[in-house]
Amino acid sequence: MLTDPCTCCYLRFAPERFSETDKRPPVCIECQKHVGKADQRDRDHVRDWHASLQSTQRGYETRLERMRDSLDAVDAELVKTRLERDQAVDIITTEFFKHPIGELRDRLESDIVSKEHERVEAAYRLRSRAMVVLWRLDRIHNTVDAKDRGKCKCGTPADKCAELSRLDPITTELDAWEKEQKERLRLGQRYSLPDEHPDVQRSNSSWMHRPPRPPAHR
Numbered sequence: 001m002l003t004d005p006c007t008c009c010y011l012r013f014a015p016e017r018f019s020e021t022d023k024r025p026p027v028c029i030e031c032q033k034h035v036g037k038a039d040q041r042d043r044d045h046v047r048d049w050h051a052s053l054q055s056t057q058r059g060y061e062t063r064l065e066r067m068r069d070s071l072d073a074v075d076a077e078l079v080k081t082r083l084e085r086d087q088a089v090d091i092i093t094t095e096f097f098k099h100p101i102g103e104l105r106d107r108l109e110s111d112i113v114s115k116e117h118e119r120v121e122a123a124y125r126l127r128s129r130a131m132v133v134l135w136r137l138d139r140i141h142n143t144v145d146a147k148d149r150g151k152c153k154c155g156t157p158a159d160k161c162a163e164l165s166r167l168d169p170i171t172t173e174l175d176a177w178e179k180e181q182k183e184r185l186r187l188g189q190r191y192s193l194p195d196e197h198p199d200v201q202r203s204n205s206s207w208m209h210r211p212p213r214p215p216a217h218r
Helices: 038-095 099-140 162-186 198-208
Strands: none
Touching: 099 162, 162 198
16 A cells, blocks of 8 residues: 655545555646646645644744743743742751751751761872872882982982972972871771881881780689
8 A cells, every 4th residue: 555645735645445456646636626737736736725723833932832831831830939948948947956857957967967977088088099199209208218329219319300399399298197097006096007118017027027916713
């Protein structure tokens, strides 16, 4: 079954053809009435095209009106949501320290403290990672462990070593961080020293060679 658009008006479809051997011209039933009649064809086409245009415009206007209604509904929902939000903010700000919502107050304070604690912890971890990198760099580039006076440990003259010049402004801070971490290690607290730090290695070594605990007397 074959269906072709009408090649006369281009508005409708020609009658169905059930075989490719059907050689009838693809003209709709309406246009078959004016085949060979040019004046009637033009009048019919103008009428049909005008009606089609009006129908299309009505369809567009209907869809546009529905879109406007949808937008109005969304705007109304937004206004309602903003009002509820503002009311909630007013309640929190005006009733925060009053007993009826003490549970809410405690929960809000707990959330604030928890988020602040997480932020501080994240900043502490980031700073510690940076300090570990700087400590490792300082192990390679320093003048204390240099074999020759006036040189960096890497063998470059101290005033020519770019890494040494970058480390110089923060050596005091780096030393203070290392001292603090060594103290935390000594006290058995969480520390940020790398595994290759001498104090960490000594601590691990002493722990490995610690004599076994004597059995409990029964």
